[in-house]
Amino acid sequence: MRNLTKKILLPALYLTCSGPLLAQYTFFTPKEAFAIEVSLPNSAEKRLPMYRNAITSLHVQGDRVLGGTTAKDGLSPYLFVASISERKVLSTKDLSETITGQKGIATGFCKGADNQLYAGTLAQVNKNQQPGHLIQVGIGNGGKIEVKDLGAPVAGEGIFALLSNREGTELYGISYPGGRFFTYNIATKKVQVYDEVAPKEKELKDAHDFAIGPEVYLCKALVQDNAGLVYGSTAGNRIFAFDPVKKSIQFLETPLPSVWGREVLGQVEAWAKAPDGRLYGGNAGDGQLFVLDPKTKKIKNLGKPMMMARLQALAFGRDGKLYGLAGGAPGYSHLFYYDENGAGFVDLGNPEFKMVAPGIEQGILWRGFQLSTLAASADGKYMVMGEDEALSQLMIFPVE
Amino acid sequence: MNFRSFNGLFAGASLVAGLLLAPGFKTAFAQKSATTEKNIAFIEYPDFPEAHSTWGSIGYNAASNTVHIGVTNHSNKIGLYTFDPAQNSMKLNGFIGDMAHLRKFQWQGKIHSKIVASPDGSIYFSTDGGESREEYLMEHPQGYAGGFFMKWDPKTGDLKNLGMGLPYESIKDIEIDPKTGTLYGITYPQAHFLVFDPAKNDLRDFGRLASSHVPRVLFTDSWGNCYYVDWRQRLVKYEKERDTLVFARESLPAFAGTPGSKIITGVTAYAKDEAKGIIYLVTYGAKLIAFHPEKEGIGKVEDLGGVIDTGKAVSWGPYVPNLNIGTNGKLYYIIGGHGNYVLKDKTVLVEYDPATGKKTILKEYPTTAITEATGSDIRDKDGNLYFAGRRRLTGKGDLSSPFLIKFNPEKDIRK
Numbered sequence: 105m106r107n108l109t110k111k112i113l114l115p116a117l118y119l120t121c122s123g124p125l126l127a128q129y130t131f132f133t134p135k136e137a138f139a140i141e142v143s144l145p146n147s148a149e150k151r152l153p154m155y156r157n158a159i160t161s162l163h164v165q166g167d168r169v170l171g172g173t174t175a176k177d178g179l180s181p182y183l184f185v186a187s188i189s190e191r192k193v194l195s196t197k198d199l200s201e202t203i204t205g206q207k208g209i210a211t212g213f214c215k216g217a218d219n220q221l222y223a224g225t226l227a228q229v230n231k232n233q234q235p236g237h238l239i240q241v242g243i244g245n246g247g248k249i250e251v252k253d254l255g256a257p258v259a260g261e262g263i264f265a266l267l268s269n270r271e272g273t274e275l276y277g278i279s280y281p282g283g284r285f286f287t288y289n290i291a292t293k294k295v296q297v298y299d300e301v302a303p304k305e306k307e308l309k310d311a312h313d314f315a316i317g318p319e320v321y322l323c324k325a326l327v328q329d330n331a332g333l334v335y336g337s338t339a340g341n342r343i344f345a346f347d348p349v350k351k352s353i354q355f356l357e358t359p360l361p362s363v364w365g366r367e368v369l370g371q372v373e374a375w376a377k378a379p380d381g382r383l384y385g386g387n388a389g390d391g392q393l394f395v396l397d398p399k400t401k402k403i404k405n406l407g408k409p410m411m412m413a414r415l416q417a418l419a420f421g422r423d424g425k426l427y428g429l430a431g432g433a434p435g436y437s438h439l440f441y442y443d444e445n446g447a448g449f450v451d452l453g454n455p456e457f458k459m460v461a462p463g464i465e466q467g468i469l470w471r472g473f474q475l476s477t478l479a480a481s482a483d484g485k486y487m488v489m490g491e492d493e494a495l496s497q498l499m500i501f502p503v504e
Numbered sequence: 505m506n507f508r509s510f511n512g513l514f515a516g517a518s519l520v521a522g523l524l525l526a527p528g529f530k531t532a533f534a535q536k537s538a539t540t541e542k543n544i545a546f547i548e549y550p551d552f553p554e555a556h557s558t559w560g561s562i563g564y565n566a567a568s569n570t571v572h573i574g575v576t577n578h579s580n581k582i583g584l585y586t587f588d589p590a591q592n593s594m595k596l597n598g599f600i601g602d603m604a605h606l607r608k609f610q611w612q613g614k615i616h617s618k619i620v621a622s623p624d625g626s627i628y629f630s631t632d633g634g635e636s637r638e639e640y641l642m643e644h645p646q647g648y649a650g651g652f653f654m655k656w657d658p659k660t661g662d663l664k665n666l667g668m669g670l671p672y673e674s675i676k677d678i679e680i681d682p683k684t685g686t687l688y689g690i691t692y693p694q695a696h697f698l699v700f701d702p703a704k705n706d707l708r709d710f711g712r713l714a715s716s717h718v719p720r721v722l723f724t725d726s727w728g729n730c731y732y733v734d735w736r737q738r739l740v741k742y743e744k745e746r747d748t749l750v751f752a753r754e755s756l757p758a759f760a761g762t763p764g765s766k767i768i769t770g771v772t773a774y775a776k777d778e779a780k781g782i783i784y785l786v787t788y789g790a791k792l793i794a795f796h797p798e799k800e801g802i803g804k805v806e807d808l809g810g811v812i813d814t815g816k817a818v819s820w821g822p823y824v825p826n827l828n829i830g831t832n833g834k835l836y837y838i839i840g841g842h843g844n845y846v847l848k849d850k851t852v853l854v855e856y857d858p859a860t861g862k863k864t865i866l867k868e869y870p871t872t873a874i875t876e877a878t879g880s881d882i883r884d885k886d887g888n889l890y891f892a893g894r895r896r897l898t899g900k901g902d903l904s905s906p907f908l909i910k911f912n913p914e915k916d917i918r919k
Contacts (some may be wrong), residue, residue: 128636144736146751154749155711411643434671435642436694456716458764463755468735468764471716473694494711495734 131456131471132439137501139459139470140186142171142193144495149462150193152182152496159490159498161212161223162479164188168243169479169488169498172209172223181209181225185247186498188486191460194247199225202251205234213241214268214275216290222254224263224277236262236280238288257288257295264318267326267334269348276326276334276346281318283339285346285353300344300353307339314368320388321368327375327383329398335383341370343396343403360385361392361405369413376418376426384426384442386415391430393418393442393449409440409449416476421503422484429475429489437475439489455489457499472499539853539866542916546893547908549575551596552583558892558906560677560720560825562879563619565627568658569885572627573892574600574615575906578634582615584656584663587908589884594908600631600654603663610649613638613674616692616720618880620680627656628666630675630689639693642672651675653687653700666702670694670709676720681728681744688730688742692718697732697749699742710749713740719770720825721880723783725797733770737787739795739802750802757807762789762820773827775835775881777858784835784858786811786827789820792835792856812839812846812854812863822846825878828889830913833858836866836889838909841876851876855913866913872898877909888912 142159144151156179161172169186180200186193199206205228212223221241227234235256242250257263261279268275275288278301285298303311303321311321323336334346343356360370369389376384383396384406391413393406408415412431421427425441430451439452455475458467476492480503489499549555554577561574571587584597597603600612613634621627633639633648641647651674653666666687669675673691675698680687689698695714700707715735724730730742739752758767769788776783785793792808810819823844828836835858840851851874853867877891884890891909896902910917 128640144734144751145749146738146753459715464736464764464767466762466764466767468768469716470735471693473712495713 131454132452133456134501137457138191139457140191140498141459141461142497156182157496158492159477159496160210162477162490163213164479164481164488172212174208174210183249185243195249197249203237203253211263211266214266216268216272224266226262235260257286264322265324265326278323283322301338303339310368324373325375330381337372341367356401358403360387361394363390374418376420386418388414391415409451410438417478419478419480423503427487429478436473455499542918543912545910545917547594549585555906557894557904559616560618560878561615562892564882565621567625571890572619576614580611604665617677623682629654630678632674669698676718677722679722679724679730683728688722715768717768721771723774727799735768737767737770752802757791758789759819772825773880775827775829786824790822826891827880831887838877
C-alpha cells in the first residue's frame with residue numbers, strides 16, 4: 105500500500121493540483137451568465153423562505169421568469185416572478201393565500217390562451233387529505249402574480265403532470281397517486297378521466313416488489329406532437345399516445361429504453377419537441393435520452409450523458425442544441441447538451457455563475473448542485489435553471 | 505482547506521505579499537516581544553514517515569488533559585495521535601482505517617474536522633475524502649462512499665464508526681453539544697448542515713447553506729447551540745431548544761472591497777472566553793470579531809478590526825486559519841498559509857489584547873519552518889496553547905510535513 109501511495113496516489117494528487125488538465129474544479133461559466141438570489145431567510149429583500157422554495161416549475165415569458173416551488177412536509181409552496189434583465193426577484197406569492205393544504209407546484213407552466221399560464225398542484229399528505237388543484241396564473245404589472253383556483257379535476261387526487269394543447273384551450277394531465285389521464289377544457293371546465301394508463305395489478309405488484317412508489321413510476325411529463333397526439337409514459341416502461349379527437353389511448357409497441365432488470369424504473373420526466381417535430385424524452389430510470397418519431401412511433405435510445413440516473417429537464421436553445429439536466433441526488437445534476445450533428449453528448453458539469461444582489465454587490469459565485477428544472481426563453485436565447493435545495497436559486501445563461 | 509482553495513487564493517496572496525514588501529513596511533511591524541524560543545515547542549509525529557499534513561484536525565480533551573490530532577498522508581492513511589502534556593509525549597494510537605475496521609470501499613483521505621470531546625472523555629471527529637476522487641468519481645469503483653462520524657474511547661482504544669453523513673459527501677467539520685451528545689456536521693462539497701444523535705442513530709439533514717465554497721468551521725455556544733455562516737457571511741444558528749435554524753439579519757463585519765470569494769468562506773477559526781461569554785471569531789476576510797451569543801436568537805457582534813494593521817496592504821488579505829485564547833485573556837494566532845503571507849515567505853505569530861486592542865507580532869518564522877497552522881481554541885489546563893502546524897518541504901512539489909506547535913505566552917515550556 106505504501107508503494108501504491110508513493111507511486112500512484114500521490115502523483116495523481118499532484119496532477120489534481122496542476123490546473124485544468126483534468127477539468128476538475130473548472131465549471132461551466134459562460135460569459136454573461138448569472139444567478140439570481142431567490143431564497144434567503146430573514147431578509148429585507150423579496151426572497152422565499154427556507155424549505156418552501158425548491159424550484160419545480162419554470163416558465164420564461166419575455167423578460168419574466170415564473171417559478172413554482174415545492175415545500176417540505178407541512179409547508180406550502182410559493183410562486184415567484186424574476187426579471188432576466190434586472191437580475192432580481194420582482195414578486196412572490198404564497199399559494200396558501202389562494203389554496204390551503206398544498207405542498208408543491210411541480211407541473212408548470214403550460215401556456216393557455218390570453219397569456220394565462222396553468223399548473224397543477226400536489227397536496228400535503230396528512231389526515232385531512234386534500235386533492236391537488238389546477239391553478240391559472242397571470243403575471244401583471246411589475247411582476248404581480250395573480251392566481252385563480254380552478255378546482256380539483258380528479259377527486260381525491262393531486263396533479264403529477266400537466267400539458268396544454270397548442271391552442272391553449274385544453275389541458276392534459278396525470279393524476280397522483282392513481283396515475284389516471286385526464287383532460288380539462290379551459291372554457292367549459294369539463295373534465296374527462298381515462299383509466300387506461302393507470303397502473304394495473306401487475307405494475308402495482310412490480311412496484312411493491314421493488315419498493316417504489318408513484319413518484320417513481322407515474323408519468324412526470326407530457327408532450328404533444330404536430331399532429332395533436334399527446335404522449336406520456338406508464339408504469340411498465342411503456343409509452344402511450346392520447347388522441348384528443350378520437351378521445352382514445354393507444355400504447356406504442358416500442359418500450360422506453362432501459363437497463364436490464366430495471367424496466368420498473370421507466371418514467372419520462374422531460375420532453376422537448378425539435379423544430380422538425382421529433383420528440384426528445386428523458387427517462388428518469390437510468391437517465392437515457394431518447395427520441396420518438398411521431399410518424400413511425402418508434403423510439404431510439406440515444407444513450408446517456410453521465411453514469412447516474414435521472415434526466416430531469418430538456419429544452420432546445422437557439423443554437424439548435426438540446427440542453428438538459430442529467431443526474432441528481434445523491435450525486436449532483438450535470439448540465440449537458442446533445443448536438444445531433446456535432447459532438448453528440450457534451451457534459452458541462454456543474455454550472456458556477458456570479459450572483460450580485462444588495463449586500464453582495466461585489467458578487468459571489470454560486471455553484472449549481474441540485475438543478476431540477478430548466479426552461480428556455482421563447483427565442484431560445486436564455487436558459488433558465490432552477491434548484492431543488494433548502495435554499496434554491498435561479499441560474500441563467502445565454503445561448504451563443 | 506483543499507487544493508482548490510489553495511489555487512484560487514494564490515493570485516490574491518501574491519498581491520498582498522507584494523504590497524507588504526513596499527519600503528517602510530517593516531517599521532510598521534516593529535514591535536518588542538518578550539516571547540522567545542522557550543515559549544514555543546515544535547513536536548513531531550512519530551511512526552508515520554509518509555505524514556503529509558494536518559487540517560482542522562486537532563482538539564483538546566479536558567477529561568484527560570490531552571490534545572488529539574488527526575494526521576494524514578493526504579491520500580488514504582490517517583493517524584490518530586494523542587499528546588499528553590503531563591508526560592510531554594506524542595503517541596500514535598493507530599490508523600483509523602485499521603482501528604475502525606473500514607472496508608476498502610470505505611477509504612478516507614483525512615480528518616478535516618476539529619476533534620471534539622464529550623465530558624466522559626470520548627472524542628469525536630469526522631472523515632473526509634480529501635481530494636478530487638471524492639468529488640468526481642462517486643459511484644465509480646474508485647469513488648468515495650462518504651464521510652463518517654467517529655467516536656474514540658481513549659480508555660479502551662476502541663474507535664467506533666458511528667455511520668455515514670451523506671453519500672459521496674465528506675464531513676468537513678463537526679461540533680458537539682456536550683450536554684446531549686448531539687453532533688453537528690457540515691458536508692463537502694454541498695454544505696449540508698447535519699444534526700446527528702448517535703444514541704438513536706438519528707441523522708437529520710437541514711439542507712444546503714453555502715454557495716460555491718464550504719465554510720470550514722462550526723462552533724457552539726455554552727447552551728449547545730451550533731453556528732455556521734451562509735453565503736453572505738451571516739451567522740446561521742441551530743437553536744436546539746426550538747430545533748430550528750435562525751439566520752442573522754446582518755452579515756459579519758468585512759472590510760470594504762472584500763472579494764466575494766472571501767465572503768463566502770466566512771469564519772476560519774474561533775476561541776471562547778467562557779468567563780466573559782464571548783466567542784472570538786476570525787474571518788477569511790481577516791476580521792477579528794467578538795461575538796456575544798445569546799440563548800435565543802443571534803447575539804451582538806462586535807468588530808475588533810483587522811487581524812493585523814499593516815497600513816500598507818489590503819486589509820482583507822491576511823489568512824488566519826487558527827485562533828487561541830490564553831489564560832491572560834489575550835488572543836494568539838498565526839498568520840499565513842495557502843500562499844498568503846503578510847511578510848515575504850514568513851508566517852507570524854500575533855498577540856491581540858482585547859482590553860487595549862493592541863496587536864503585536866511576537867515571532868516571525870520562515871515558511872520553511874511554519875507554512876501554516878490550524879486549530880481553534882485548544883488550551884490545556886496549564887495554559888499551553890496548541891496549533892496544528894505544517895511546513896512545506898521545498899523542492900518536493902506539494903509535499904509537506906506536519907507537526908504540533910505548543911505555545912505558552914507566559915511560561916518557559918522547555919523546562
